[in-house]
Amino acid sequence: MSIEQRGAGGAGGRLSPADVQSVTFSRSTMLHPGYSDAEVDRFLDRVGDELTQLQQENAALQEQLADLQARLESVESRPAPGEQAMGILAAAQQTADQYVAEAEAFSRVMTSEAREQYEGQLRDAREKAGAIIQAAQEAATGAVAADAESRPADPNHPDAEALQRQVVYLQAFGQACRVQLRSYLEALLTDVETEWGRATPEALPQPPLRSPAPPNRPAVEAAPAESNGAAPTADASATDREPNVVKSVSGPQR
Amino acid sequence: MRANFGKASAMGDEAPLYFYTHLFLAHPETRQMFPVSMAHQRDRLFQALGEVVARVDDLDSLVPILQQLGRDHRKFGTVAAHYPAVGASLLATLEHFDDGWNEQLAADWTAAYQLVAQVMVEAAESADGPPWWDAVVVGHERRTFDVAVLRLQPKEPMDFVPGESISLETERRPRLWRYYSPANAPRPDGLLEIHVKAHDGGPVSSALVRQVQVGDELRLGPPVGHLSFDAESDRDLLLVAGGTGLAAAKSLLDHVTQHGPPRRVDLFVGARTEEHLYDREDLERLAAEHSWLSVTFAVSEDSWSTLEHGHIAEVMMRGGPWTSRDVYAVGPGPMVEDTVARLVAHGVPRQRVRTEVFAPSRPSPTVDGEVTS
Numbered sequence: 001m002s003i004e005q006r007g008a009g010g011a012g013g014r015l016s017p018a019d020v021q022s023v024t025f026s027r028s029t030m031l032h033p034g035y036s037d038a039e040v041d042r043f044l045d046r047v048g049d050e051l052t053q054l055q056q057e058n059a060a061l062q063e064q065l066a067d068l069q070a071r072l073e074s075v076e077s078r079p080a081p082g083e084q085a086m087g088i089l090a091a092a093q094q095t096a097d098q099y100v101a102e103a104e105a106f107s108r109v110m111t112s113e114a115r116e117q118y119e120g121q122l123r124d125a126r127e128k129a130g131a132i133i134q135a136a137q138e139a140a141t142g143a144v145a146a147d148a149e150s151r152p153a154d155p156n157h158p159d160a161e162a163l164q165r166q167v168v169y170l171q172a173f174g175q176a177c178r179v180q181l182r183s184y185l186e187a188l189l190t191d192v193e194t195e196w197g198r199a200t201p202e203a204l205p206q207p208p209l210r211s212p213a214p215p216n217r218p219a220v221e222a223a224p225a226e227s228n229g230a231a232p233t234a235d236a237s238a239t240d241r242e243p244n245v246v247k248s249v250s251g252p253q254r
Numbered sequence: 255m256r257a258n259f260g261k262a263s264a265m266g267d268e269a270p271l272y273f274y275t276h277l278f279l280a281h282p283e284t285r286q287m288f289p290v291s292m293a294h295q296r297d298r299l300f301q302a303l304g305e306v307v308a309r310v311d312d313l314d315s316l317v318p319i320l321q322q323l324g325r326d327h328r329k330f331g332t333v334a335a336h337y338p339a340v341g342a343s344l345l346a347t348l349e350h351f352d353d354g355w356n357e358q359l360a361a362d363w364t365a366a367y368q369l370v371a372q373v374m375v376e377a378a379e380s381a382d383g384p385p386w387w388d389a390v391v392v393g394h395e396r397r398t399f400d401v402a403v404l405r406l407q408p409k410e411p412m413d414f415v416p417g418e419s420i421s422l423e424t425e426r427r428p429r430l431w432r433y434y435s436p437a438n439a440p441r442p443d444g445l446l447e448i449h450v451k452a453h454d455g456g457p458v459s460s461a462l463v464r465q466v467q468v469g470d471e472l473r474l475g476p477p478v479g480h481l482s483f484d485a486e487s488d489r490d491l492l493l494v495a496g497g498t499g500l501a502a503a504k505s506l507l508d509h510v511t512q513h514g515p516p517r518r519v520d521l522f523v524g525a526r527t528e529e530h531l532y533d534r535e536d537l538e539r540l541a542a543e544h545s546w547l548s549v550t551f552a553v554s555e556d557s558w559s560t561l562e563h564g565h566i567a568e569v570m571m572r573g574g575p576w577t578s579r580d581v582y583a584v585g586p587g588p589m590v591e592d593t594v595a596r597l598v599a600h601g602v603p604r605q606r607v608r609t610e611v612f613a614p615s616r617p618s619p620t621v622d623g624e625v626t627s
Contacts, residue, residue: 093292105455
């Protein structure tokens with residue numbers, strides 16, 4: 001029986017169409033008519049395996065076909081450029097590259113020389129201007145000194161020297177006040193910054209103190225007013241300059 | 255594959271020259287996407303390919319790079335149909351320079367290239383927003399010998415994060431793209447301000463400073479984040495800027511101005527001499543308008559100046575303490591390094607110091623096409 005030899009469910013060999021056409025199954029028993037269940041099941045298993053394998057092979061072949069077609073298209077739709085054409089285009093491109101590079105190099109030299117010349121002239125002009133200003137100042141100081149020597153002490157201003165001393169004193173006093181206040185504020189700010197720098201954002205329930213600049217000015221103005229009645233005029237003009245200095249010129253005020 | 259790539263890249267300029275010649279002859283329509291001079295393009299190609307080959311085993315890090323490349327390539331007019339053309343010329347090049355070329359190598363390279371192209375095409379197709387923005391120059395001010403401030407009006411609104419950069423192309427220098435940072439945060443009217451320093455021999459920067467006029471059209475590429483600005487942080491800011499790095503710092507400053515809540519901002523701006531402080535007037539105006547802002551100028555080579563003297567990082571350290579700040583340092587390489595080193599020594603955590611180096615986008619070439627610094 002072909003079933004027994006080739007086996008409806010038997011092992012070995014791939015299943016051929018002829019196998020399926022010629023398959024025979026033995027009868028079971030008198031009690032249980034029909035084909036043997038076990039043989040039919042084994043055969044169906046083989047048929048299933050075979051179909052799976054065929055489908056996989058089919059898919060792989062399809063993929064290979066698409067791949068080959070794609071490569072074929074990319075190769076054949078455009079004939080590969082000839083060696084001579086390649087040589088000509090490459091040479092033309094290199095020539096163009098070189099011209100551009102030369103133009104850029106030329107422009108680089110031109111602009112850097114122009115800049116040097118420009119900055120050099122500016123520097124010279126500034127030095128000359130500086131020298132002229134200095135000479136003028138010296139001349140002015142000399143003239144004032146000569147003037148003062150030639151003129152006798154003015155009887156209308158007997159206290160000129162005393163006033164001068166007072167002005168110097170007040171200036172020094174104002175300066176000292178500012179220095180002390182500034183170092184106090186700096187220390188305060190350093191504490192705040194350091195603490196804040198150490199703290200994690202989560203540990204910080206309230207936004208910490210910001211913008212310490214505003215309290216600066218009234219405090220400076222108030223201090224001399226309380227301690228010395230004569231000071232405010234001279235000192236207020238000094239503090240008026242402060243915000244400008246801080247913001248636009250000298251910057252790191254702390 | 256690596257050995258094969260090594261053979262081609264060992265040929266120096268010859269391999270990319272062969273590649274582009276092959277590409278332009280086989281697909282002449284691709285030529286117009288490239289600049290006249292291809293010298294620097296050739297350097298870039300093998301550099302980019304080298305990066306891909308080096309990471310071919312590490313897809314996790316490669317894929318984001320390719321996606322970014324794919325999205326960015328839209329501005330060049332690259333479409334999906336161009337990718338197979340490039341692939342064919344690449345294979346022809348690799349084959350040309352390798353005596354041991356075989357079917358297996360061809361199959362491996364084809365598969366690798368298909369993957370790369372697929373990732374780039376998919377990223378390009380799924381990208382939001384236009385491939386590029388057309389913009390009109392509505393303001394052009396020469397501020398110094400070689401710095402100009404340009405104001406651009408994009409025709410379509412462009413959204414970006416303060417501190418980001420955009421690439422741009424002028425029709426006066428076709429197909430050459432360079433990165434610049436807007437000097438403002440996004441505004442309702444969409445205006446962008448950019449600061450350009452003309453580098454000697456630099457084709458794009460020189461044209462932007464000396465030739466571009468009001469009414470000119472520019473193309474802008476999608477914004478790219480270099481300086482990651484933490485807009486949510488409530489820490490006070492310390493901004494340190496050198497050269498046209500000021501643009502990025504001003505962008506952050508503009509964000510605080512527009513959106514508050516007022517964070518205290520201390521801005522330090524350095525230059526060689528007073529003349530080089532090209533934006534001083536506007537910064538002084540801002541400092542006068544806002545109590546939460548202080549601006550400090552410093553000069554390093556100007557003995558006559560009444561401003562602070564010294565390099566900007568040095569001048570910055572005369573103030574402080576800065577330990578609580580979010581710090582952004584932008585400018586030339588040495589300036590940025592100096593600033594970071596001083597602040598870290600001062601006790602500012604390194605991750606709170608964000609930096610971007612502003613350098614010429616590429617060094618000028620010599621006559622031989624060699625790149626010098």
